[in-house]
Amino acid sequence: GENVEQHPSTLSVQEGDSAVIKCTYSDSASNYFPWYKQELGKRPQLIIDIRSNVGEKKDQRIAVTLNKTAKHFSLHITETQPEDSAVYFCAATDSWGKLQFGAGTQVVVTP
């Protein structure tokens, strides 16, 4: 089955700087890669996703890149703000279409 690894587990950035979270996956058949944000005490919510026929996708300050050959994908947050502080989860679908999640990255944006 699919195995998703996520790094780093914690990330502290200064407000205004960029944050990058990286994930690797094992199933070469995976073709859908969403990113979820979970604020303290709240539900995970989708912030951006990418499919395997695309190498990069951007939505305002958030971008995701996908390298299918290397089987890794990354989340980039630019001009970070305090409200970006949360746990971010990457995920990848396995051959059956099931979402497998990474362990999460705790992002702390300090003023």
Next chain:
Amino acid sequence: ETGVTQTPRHLVMGMTNKKSLKCEQHLGHNAMYWYKQSAKKPLELMFVYNFKEQTENNSVPSRFSPECPNSSHLFLHLHTLQPEDSALYLCASSQDRVNTEAFFGQGTRLTVV
């Protein structure tokens, strides 16, 4: 409000108790899921239902018993749990089982004493 509602939000139960978690979605989705979220661990998929039929059981102990009476409702029946079962239990739904966005409920924080 994302349209996925879970009750109760918090639950404390003894190891000999029987309780049920409830999930309801108003999004017209066909697939529903139970996930377990423990501290510092990935979200663990427990069960998947597609069109009311269970399609996945991720080696979950029998003390967890799911029920899906229709496409809008999902239950997780609990009995004789262990303290290590304490976690946040998240319900989610998606339009289809494959490669579509999952919408999560706010979860039930379960504590087994």
